[in-house]
Amino acid sequence: MTGSSSPPVAESTPGRAGLGPRAAAMLVFGSSAAVLVVEIVALRLLAPYLGLTLETSTLVIGIALTAIAFGSWLGGHIADQVDPRRLIGPALGVSGAAVALTPSVLRSTAEWAPAVLLVIASLTILVPGALLSAVTPFVTKLRLTSLAETGTVVGRLSGVGTVGAIAGTVLTGFVLVSRVPVSGILLGLGALLVAGSAWVEWRTRGWSGAPALTLMVVAGGLAVTVAPGGCDVETKYHCARVVADTDGTNGRTLVLDGLRHSYVDIDDPTHLKFEYVRAIASAVDVAFPHGEPLVAHHLGAGGLTLPRYLAATRPGTHSLVSEIDGGVVGINREQLGLRSQPGVDVRVEDGRLGLRRLATGSRDLVVGDAFGGVSVPWHLTTVEAMADVRRVLNDEGLYVANLIDHGGMDFARAEVATLGETFDYVALLGEPADVGLDPTAEPEGGNLVVLASDRPVDLRAVQKKLDVRRTGWKVTTGEDLDPWTGTAQLLTDDHAPVDQLLQPYSPQSGR
Structure with missing residues (x-):
């Protein structure tokens, strides 16, 4: 059939x-x-x-x-x-x-x-x-x-x-x-x-x-x-190397995916090599009384340069660090002398989730220095993330963040606008051309540091600190910062195109 x-x-x-x-x-x-x-x-x-x-x-x-x-x-x-x-x-x-x-x-x-x-x-x-x-x-x-x-x-x-x-x-x-x-x-x-x-x-x-x-x-x-x-260590997220100074000192540079992320002087934690770290330290030195111990939270570990600096200059300071890459934490312990550093605790966790675990008003200082390549993880840039930062800070608290951008600075402008939506006072530190204070020069881009708080910080004193530390950086805020930010979009959990806003970056320039 x-x-x-x-x-x-x-x-x-x-x-x-x-x-x-x-x-x-x-x-x-x-x-x-x-x-x-x-x-x-x-x-x-x-x-x-x-x-x-x-x-x-x-x-x-x-x-x-x-x-x-x-x-x-x-x-x-x-x-x-x-x-x-x-x-x-x-x-x-x-x-x-x-x-x-x-x-x-x-x-x-x-x-x-x-x-x-x-x-x-x-x-x-x-x-x-x-x-x-x-x-x-x-x-x-x-x-x-x-x-x-x-x-x-x-x-x-x-x-x-x-x-x-x-x-x-x-x-x-x-x-x-x-x-x-x-x-x-x-x-x-x-x-x-x-x-x-x-x-x-x-x-x-x-x-x-x-x-x-x-x-x-x-x-x-x-x-x-x-x-x-090749890498010294391949972690979950990075190809990592530690490069020792060749001048006989005990300084070491942490290199992640070919980019210089941190410099640590194991013998002298007050030795701050990178300009953006000196800028963050200048802001913190001015914002809080000299030598006063702080309760700080750090988003991203790197070489733990800032936690070490705070422990050395403000005895009794307690720094809690959220670092998603356990391999980076291991490098700090095995090659960068973390074991001998009191007052610094590190949790292997996502930074946003780490913020949620902190009690309201429990921190004097929050430092944002988390990066994937040259990009801040998008979920740490949004209005909602900044609201959580504001929640964990006390009334006198300060948020300081490291940003990287180039060209038109679209991401940096958006992040500054986002912080302005959340905090009463916002200031930007960087090269004069990059922060809009030198209209005759084209922005070169690189690191910027943004400050945000619900109380004013003495920015003139911050500028003096920047000058003493020979950064060449300037501080801009208020009427000078508004036109620089312009009509930049706010970053939200629903829409945060951080990678698209970032301008092209050359790895040869480092961080």
Whole structure:
């Protein structure tokens, strides 16, 4: 009877080809997981060169999705033309070799040919991502034997692939990144993919490229040892290095993702090297009586330069620090002398959540110095976040924040406007051209320091402190600050396009 049976879709039964349902599920699960591992680790590799911005994340996600779409489409098309048993092994093996070579290729390109970094970065995601995504249609083709089971097979393998992608995401984000260097993750993944390629070929026969690809994985491992851009420590969020002074002093610079974040003189915590730190210290010195102990909260740790300074100049001060990256805290303890610093407590937590845990009116001082690359995390910039800062400050309390911006200063203007919505008094410290006090010069951008309080601070005394510390910075407030802020938008939890407002930044200039 016509229609009583379905015509065959494949000429041979996969079980006889050495690829049963369990093996098929393993291949789809593993290849899908590997795509997400590559995507997440690519963000880590690119952070020192492109920053941890929304644009960078969007770029990497977009390229990964393109690779998945292209690989799935092309893999399905080729599977209809060529026996899939001849394709799975090469797809796994070549992607494994590409993944293993990625760390050295990307870091070398960033240092020696930065103009083509985006192209090379795209290829290091596209090539293995497309090859790995093609594995699912290859396996699906092999598992289909009749139209009657099409829905079951496709649905099952699609579900397995999704679970694999989830597993790869969770494993990388919660386990691997915090325990294994980025280069180690990719080298290990590359080796696993080449091993998987050899295993598939052993099951299906017909291809002998695994030894050559194994040599490429080994070459990738050797290349990582000589490639530039290495880290002393790879934390959950940063590629971190500590650079010691070469002049015989005990000064050390904390470098995160290629940017100088903090300078610490372990022997002399009152030695403040960076201008923005001297500006913050000047404001605090003026705002509170000399030597008076404070209860302070710090958003972001860096090298804990300000908490150390307060402990040294205001004995009895208690500084509580919210730092999201436990690796940075470990560096402070192991390499920057934190263990010997009384009065400084650090919590590994998100800064916004840390604020919520503080009692109302419990702090004299809040210092904002949290950064992802050169960007303040957006949720620490909004009207709602500033309302929480104001809540934890007492009536005489002061909020001091470090900002970085360039060009038109759109982000800095928006943040100053946001603070003006929350506090009665706001002042801005920075280079004269950057804060609108030198109309003859073009703003160069860099660090700015903003002060906010519900009581006035003696800004003339702050200016004198800035002059004594030879910063070259000026203070602007009131009628001078209003035109600089202009019609800048307020940042809110509902709309805070911080990464879009920030102007282009050159890593060579440092912080």
